[in-house]
Amino acid sequence: MNWGSPAEFFAMGGYGLYVWGSFGVCALLMIAEPILVGKRRTSILRSLRRERIAETLDTQ
Amino acid sequence: MSNKIVNWFKYASPQSFYPVAGKMIPWFWVLAAIFGVTGLWISFFVAPTDATQGEGYRIIFIHVPAAWMSMFIYVVMATWAGLGLALNTRLSGMMAQALAPTGAIMAFLSLWTGAFWGKPMWGAWWVWDARLTSALILFFLYIGFIALQAAIDDARRADKAGAILALVGVVNVPIIYFSVKWWNTLHQGASVSINKAPAMATTMLWGMLIMALAFWMYSIAVALTRVRAIILEREAHTEWVKELSEVKQ
Numbered sequence: 001m002n003w004g005s006p007a008e009f010f011a012m013g014g015y016g017l018y019v020w021g022s023f024g025v026c027a028l029l030m031i032a033e034p035i036l037v038g039k040r041r042t043s044i045l046r047s048l049r050r051e052r053i054a055e056t057l058d059t060q
Numbered sequence: 061m062s063n064k065i066v067n068w069f070k071y072a073s074p075q076s077f078y079p080v081a082g083k084m085i086p087w088f089w090v091l092a093a094i095f096g097v098t099g100l101w102i103s104f105f106v107a108p109t110d111a112t113q114g115e116g117y118r119i120i121f122i123h124v125p126a127a128w129m130s131m132f133i134y135v136v137m138a139t140w141a142g143l144g145l146a147l148n149t150r151l152s153g154m155m156a157q158a159l160a161p162t163g164a165i166m167a168f169l170s171l172w173t174g175a176f177w178g179k180p181m182w183g184a185w186w187v188w189d190a191r192l193t194s195a196l197i198l199f200f201l202y203i204g205f206i207a208l209q210a211a212i213d214d215a216r217r218a219d220k221a222g223a224i225l226a227l228v229g230v231v232n233v234p235i236i237y238f239s240v241k242w243w244n245t246l247h248q249g250a251s252v253s254i255n256k257a258p259a260m261a262t263t264m265l266w267g268m269l270i271m272a273l274a275f276w277m278y279s280i281a282v283a284l285t286r287v288r289a290i291i292l293e294r295e296a297h298t299e300w301v302k303e304l305s306e307v308k309q
Contacts, residue, residue, distance in 0.1 A: 002109060009104070013115035018180050022119045022173040026126070029165050034282055041289040048296060048307045 072149040074291040075300045081284045088281035095274035102267035110264075119177040120264070124251070125272040127170035129279055130198060131233050133163035137205075138230040141223035153219030154294065156226060157209060158287035162279050164202035170195060182246060190243035194236040201229040215294055 003009040012019040071077055103121035110117040137159040144152030174192065175185040186192065205222050212218035235242075240249045251260050252268075260268075295301045302308075 002105065002115075012118070013109065015114060015116035015118075015180055018116055018176045019118050022122055022176040025172055026122045026169055029169060030278060033162065033165055034285070037282055037286045037289065041285065041292070044289055044292045044296070045306055048292065048301065049309070051296070052302060052307060 072147075072151045074151050074154065074295055075298075077151055078288055078291050081288050085281055085284050085288075088277050088284065092274055092277035092281055095270050095277060099267060099271035099274050102263060102270060107263045107267045108261065113181060116177070116180050117264075119173050120251075121267050121271045122275075123170060123173040123177055124268050125275040126166050126173060127195065128272055129275045130163055130167035130170050130195070131236060132276075133159050133166060133279060133283075134198060134201070134226075134233055135230065137163060138226040141219070141226040144219055145223045145227075150294075151291075153216070153223070154287050154290045155283075156219070156222060158283045158290055160202055160206050160209075161286070162283050164199065164206065166275070166279070167195065167199035167202055171199060187246055189245045189247055190239040191236065191245050191247035194232060194239050197232055198229075198236060201225070201232060205229075 010016060010020070071080065099121065103118055107118070107121075109115055137156045140152045140155040140159070143149060144156065171192075174195070178187070179185050205225050208225055209218040209222045212221055239245060240247055252265065292301060
């Protein structure tokens with residue numbers, strides 16, 4: 001174990017800004033990307049379902 | 061022999077690839093989570109403090125995996141693009157298109173974490189050094205590929221134009237890789253290479269390799285999810301898409 005206390009862990013031996021600035025942005029993008037891709041899927045599925053309903057209405 | 065070729069072409073059709081990808085995605089997320097948690101734990105709690113760089117060196121655990129993935133994804137993307145040009149298979153262009161944003165994010169992360177590492181160690185966020193400049197060009201190649209495809213309305217023509225850009229740009233990948241050997245750069249040489257023992261502590265090396273696996277599994281999971289969305293978008297007017305259970309509900 002490298003750290004005596006949580007404060008020491010967050011300070012990263014004086015490199016806190018650089019270490020957390022790197023890991024933070026990495027985490028942010030890797031959370032945002034799957035959410036955006038999920039939204040892209042939801043939106044195409046929604047329009048496909050709408051088209052399907054429109055087609056069944058046309059044939060009636 | 062001929063049977064094998066037939067099988068490959070079977071999975072090159074969006075219709076048969078769509079359900080296969082759907083089944084694979086959860087497994088890649090599970091692997092990404094397992095490797096990610098293990099890798100982060102090693103990065104912060106197992107790997108010792110570096111003798112010269114203190115705790116600042118821990119950026120390596122995301123910098124190197126992101127840089128590796130940015131180059132690897134580019135090669136895979138160019139391969140799919142080239143296959144699409146040569147064989148005219150529909151799925152190839154969709155795969156290339158699905159990989160580009162993930163590759164661009166990896167390229168951006170390698171530059172961003174590199175800047176946050178360079179500032180405390182070299183005293184500069186950025187220098188026009190061969191390694192950094194060629195990595196920046198890789199990021200621009202991804203952006204160029206995405207922009208070019210977005211600018212062309214016809215998907216098949218966009219695939220062809222993108223493929224040529226991707227194939228021309230692939231020359232940049234070996235330039236990035238060997239830049240630290242060919243030029244006198246500020247960036248350090250490779251810590252890990254095939255023909256010599258790694259120049260770093262074992263726990264640091266393992267942490268980096270496991271984090272690289274986590275990035276790899278993440279990239280596959282997110283690219284497969286994206287390619288499924290692209291398949292639905294491009295095949296929206298086909299019968300098989302209309303018959304999908306997720307569309308029928």
